[in-house]
Amino acid sequence: MTQSFISIEGISKRFPAAGGGATTVFEDLWLPMERGAFTCIIGHSGCGKTTVLNVLAGLDRPSEGVVIVDNQAIEGPSLDRAVIFQSHALLPWLTVMGNVAYAVSSRWRRWSRVEVEEHARKFIALVGLSGAERKRPAELSGGMKQRVGIARALSIEPKILLMDEPFSALDALTRGTLQDEVRRICRETGQTVLMITHDVDEAIYLADRIVLMTNGPQAVMAEIVENPLPVDRARNDVHKHPLYYAVRNHVVDFLVTRSRSFSDADKAALNRRAVPVVRPGAPEPVVLGGDTLTPSWPGSRVKEA
Amino acid sequence: MTRSLTLRAAVVSLLFFAAFVLAWHLATRGAGATVAMDPEYAKLMGATATQGKSAMPGPLDVAQTLWGHLKDPFYDRGTNDKGLGIQLGWSIARVGLGYLLAVLVAIPLGVMIGMSPLMSKALDPFIQILKPISPLAWMPLALYTIKDSGISAIFVIFICSLWPMLVNTAFGIASVRREWINVARTLEVGTLRRIFTVLLPAAAPTILTGMRISIGIAWLVIVAAEMLVGGTGIGYFVWNEWNNLSITNVITAILVIGVVGMILDQLLARATRAVTFPE
Numbered sequence: 088m089t090q091s092f093i094s095i096e097g098i099s100k101r102f103p104a105a106g107g108g109a110t111t112v113f114e115d116l117w118l119p120m121e122r123g124a125f126t127c128i129i130g131h132s133g134c135g136k137t138t139v140l141n142v143l144a145g146l147d148r149p150s151e152g153v154v155i156v157d158n159q160a161i162e163g164p165s166l167d168r169a170v171i172f173q174s175h176a177l178l179p180w181l182t183v184m185g186n187v188a189y190a191v192s193s194r195w196r197r198w199s200r201v202e203v204e205e206h207a208r209k210f211i212a213l214v215g216l217s218g219a220e221r222k223r224p225a226e227l228s229g230g231m232k233q234r235v236g237i238a239r240a241l242s243i244e245p246k247i248l249l250m251d252e253p254f255s256a257l258d259a260l261t262r263g264t265l266q267d268e269v270r271r272i273c274r275e276t277g278q279t280v281l282m283i284t285h286d287v288d289e290a291i292y293l294a295d296r297i298v299l300m301t302n303g304p305q306a307v308m309a310e311i312v313e314n315p316l317p318v319d320r321a322r323n324d325v326h327k328h329p330l331y332y333a334v335r336n337h338v339v340d341f342l343v344t345r346s347r348s349f350s351d352a353d354k355a356a357l358n359r360r361a362v363p364v365v366r367p368g369a370p371e372p373v374v375l376g377g378d379t380l381t382p383s384w385p386g387s388r389v390k391e392a
Numbered sequence: 393m394t395r396s397l398t399l400r401a402a403v404v405s406l407l408f409f410a411a412f413v414l415a416w417h418l419a420t421r422g423a424g425a426t427v428a429m430d431p432e433y434a435k436l437m438g439a440t441a442t443q444g445k446s447a448m449p450g451p452l453d454v455a456q457t458l459w460g461h462l463k464d465p466f467y468d469r470g471t472n473d474k475g476l477g478i479q480l481g482w483s484i485a486r487v488g489l490g491y492l493l494a495v496l497v498a499i500p501l502g503v504m505i506g507m508s509p510l511m512s513k514a515l516d517p518f519i520q521i522l523k524p525i526s527p528l529a530w531m532p533l534a535l536y537t538i539k540d541s542g543i544s545a546i547f548v549i550f551i552c553s554l555w556p557m558l559v560n561t562a563f564g565i566a567s568v569r570r571e572w573i574n575v576a577r578t579l580e581v582g583t584l585r586r587i588f589t590v591l592l593p594a595a596a597p598t599i600l601t602g603m604r605i606s607i608g609i610a611w612l613v614i615v616a617a618e619m620l621v622g623g624t625g626i627g628y629f630v631w632n633e634w635n636n637l638s639i640t641n642v643i644t645a646i647l648v649i650g651v652v653g654m655i656l657d658q659l660l661a662r663a664t665r666a667v668t669f670p671e
């Protein structure tokens with residue numbers, strides 16, 4: 088088997104519980120990710136998504152297991168893996184330029200100030216913030232702050248981009264624009280991305296694969312949904328695609344019922360090293376009449392990865 | 393609205409001031425010649441007895457003395473007769489030196505304590521015990537070991553400025569937001585650069601608050617310390633004028649001490665504002 092670009096291998100995370108013992112947030116997660124792939128993780132609050140992302144970022148250590156990136160186990164944070172934080176995490180005493188330049192000068196230590204600022208300016212322009220370089224984070228709107236966070240992450244030209252619900256605090260319109268920008272930039276640069284989200288539509292629009300996590304504690308990756316939509320999809324007509332609702336219903340159905348009802352028996356039956364990959368198919372004709380009503384989404388082709 | 397508020401407040405302040413000065417004046421003015429007495433005896437007794445004048449100087453006396461000091465602040469006529477400016481200069485120099493030494497010790501040490509939970513726990517008992525000790529309690533020990541009254545005063549300033557800065561720096565550094573530190577970590581920023589680019593700027597408002605408390609305490613303590621060690625300084629001046637029974641000079645010195653303390657405090661307040669960032 089050829090090694091994937093990123094390979095999560097059997098990671099678990101336990102925290103000491105209040106009355107002694109330990110609570111297991113998630114257990115024995117395995118997930119390969121290919122170079123240039125855009126992967127989304129969806130799951131309910133508290134199932135451990137941020138923890139998984141922090142482990143990948145090197146900010147947190149798993150209790151068991153390893154993550155291999157480019158044939159090397161992750162030992163700590165690295166400039167190869169940029170993080171876009173849920174709460175933007177801009178340094179409030181620096182300007183927009185200062186924040187991005189801080190990352191650039193950390194990446195290329197020998198660069199002169201002029202080189203650093205020029206490079207930073209390019210990425211500030213990329214997220215459409217030219218002209219706001221001298222502003223401080225407090226003078227920016229939520230969407231603008233998140234853009235600066237994106238510019239900062241992209242400016243170090245990382246191999247992997249890790250995003251923790253980057254758009255969840257934004258209004259629908261800003262979110263849409265930023266999704267478009269992120270998608271465009273990632274596609275142009277062939278970026279490998281792991282993103283956490285709560286928003287099903289966002290996942291379907293952006294991701295190649297959507298990883299579904301069950302509820303914690305002892306959360307597992309129950310399923311990987313392959314996105315059947317064409318790669319060159321546009322945001323304003325994805326929902327018109329014949330397969331759109333097949334994917335959407337599948338994911339929503341998981342979040343609403345199966346994430347909760349996923350039993351210990353289901354977990355035992357699950358092959359954790361090769362989580363089932365599901366590709367929601369085209370709807371089959373609805374058969375009306377008779378005593379039974381055939382569901383319009385008769386399920387999905389299940390194939391083993 | 394705010395402007396008119398400031399204006400009104402200024403007017404009210406002036407009114408209070410005027411009322412205070414007037415009351416002071418009335419309370420201390422002479423009540424006119426009292427009993428007739430032998431001129432020789434009256435001369436001996438002074439104005440207090442002959443004109444019913446209060447022993448307390450009035451505002452006009454103080455203003456006159458103050459004006460005299462302001463006109464010639466730097467004269468030097470021997471140990472016990474130096475200009476107010478010279479005395480203040482000594483005090484400010486001592487406070488400045490002791491305070492600077494305290495900054496040089498407290499901030500690096502505070503950063504270390506703030507960054508290391510182990511150090512924080514290990515040093516906490518010492519800090520808790522040393523902090524509440526009155527700085528003047530160190531004075532005999534300082535005089536005994538240092539054997540120099542001037543340096544002892546500086547040491548007392550050092551020790552009293554140390555604790556607020558140390559405690560605030562450690563607290564400020566320890567409570568820097570996790571996500572800002574994580575930003576530096578994901579950028580593989582080394583420890584020293586992390587201290588200067590993230591920890592210190594983030595903790596600067598807290599650290600400066602500690603520095604502002606320290607300068608206030610240092611200025612309070614220097615007066616007492618100089619009364620003890622003697623020789624020079626505004627504290628010694630107050631003590632000396634008390635021994636001369638020159639209440640006018642004592643009141644003048646009190647005023648000047650207040651004004652200098654306010655200026656020091658305002659300097660630090662301005663510095664705090666300069667490093668405070670809106671979130």
Ligand SMILES: Nc1ncnc2c1ncn2[C@@H]1O[C@H](COP(=O)(O)OP(=O)(O)OP(=O)(O)O)[C@@H](O)[C@H]1O
Nearest residue numbers: 102103112130131132133134135136137138139303
């Ligand atoms: N330091 C900690 N000590 C104890 N428990 C923790 C700690 N950090 C996280 N947890 C627990 O781990 C679980 C997963 O947390 P995590 O932040 O990864 O959730 P999440 O899936 O990102 O949730 P959300 O969608 O709300 O962001 C939570 O139940 C939380 O209580």
Ligand SMILES: [Mg+2]
Nearest residue numbers: 136137138251
């Ligand atoms: Mg989270």
